[in-house]
Amino acid sequence: MMAKIALLGCVVGLILLAGTGCGALSAGQPLGQTSAVQTLRAKDAKLGESLIKALWERDAEQVRSLLAKGASPDTRDEFGYPALHLAAGDGQIDSVVALLEVKADVSLRDPDQRTALMEGAESGVADIVTVLIKRGADVKAFDNLKWTALHGAAFYGKAETVKALIAAHADITARTDRGKTPDQLADEMGYPDVSQIIRSAGPKIP
Numbered sequence: 001m002m003a004k005i006a007l008l009g010c011v012v013g014l015i016l017l018a019g020t021g022c023g024a025l026s027a028g029q030p031l032g033q034t035s036a037v038q039t040l041r042a043k044d045a046k047l048g049e050s051l052i053k054a055l056w057e058r059d060a061e062q063v064r065s066l067l068a069k070g071a072s073p074d075t076r077d078e079f080g081y082p083a084l085h086l087a088a089g090d091g092q093i094d095s096v097v098a099l100l101e102v103k104a105d106v107s108l109r110d111p112d113q114r115t116a117l118m119e120g121a122e123s124g125v126a127d128i129v130t131v132l133i134k135r136g137a138d139v140k141a142f143d144n145l146k147w148t149a150l151h152g153a154a155f156y157g158k159a160e161t162v163k164a165l166i167a168a169h170a171d172i173t174a175r176t177d178r179g180k181t182p183d184q185l186a187d188e189m190g191y192p193d194v195s196q197i198i199r200s201a202g203p204k205i206p
Helices: 002-016 024-056 060-068 083-089 093-101 116-123 126-134 149-155 159-167 182-188 192-199
Strands: none
Touching: 024 060, 024 083, 060 093, 083 093, 083 116, 093 126, 116 126, 116 149, 116 159, 126 159, 149 159, 149 182, 149 192, 159 192, 182 192
16 A cells, blocks of 8 residues: 555656756756756856946957857847847957857847848948958848838938948949839939949949
């Protein structure tokens, strides 16, 4: 009878512990594992927060240090913007390179479906555009408004990044959701020199 009660207790314990086993030692194991996972997650979160802070402070040396300690290069800030987007958009070439060296994902999108290349194009730093493209960034990708990296560079009058994008075969005929081509945006924003660079890169845009 006592054996049956003991067996029943073990079965109930197995059910309650979701298959982790019966007895004090086996019951303690998943709790320890959970604690370890929580500790690792807390460490990762702390490193991620520090990485974003370093980017805001434009501290490339600290960015490299945190990445060396295990910070994920694909960390996002509280608004959902990836670290690579922040670095590229702020013209931080050293931090961009540091992130790419540890395999930051160049295809990640932010909440507006923008890529790091789009951010880099608008920063005006041609080296950022070039290094992102070399790592596989798609020059023809578009965001939720159908803007490509070339649209953004043209809109802000960034001649050097416009040239870098065109050299990488960006589509000069691509249209936004409002039907605007990159050269048209440059004209509308008062950058005739930029619109001329775009127009001279290919056949006349209808």
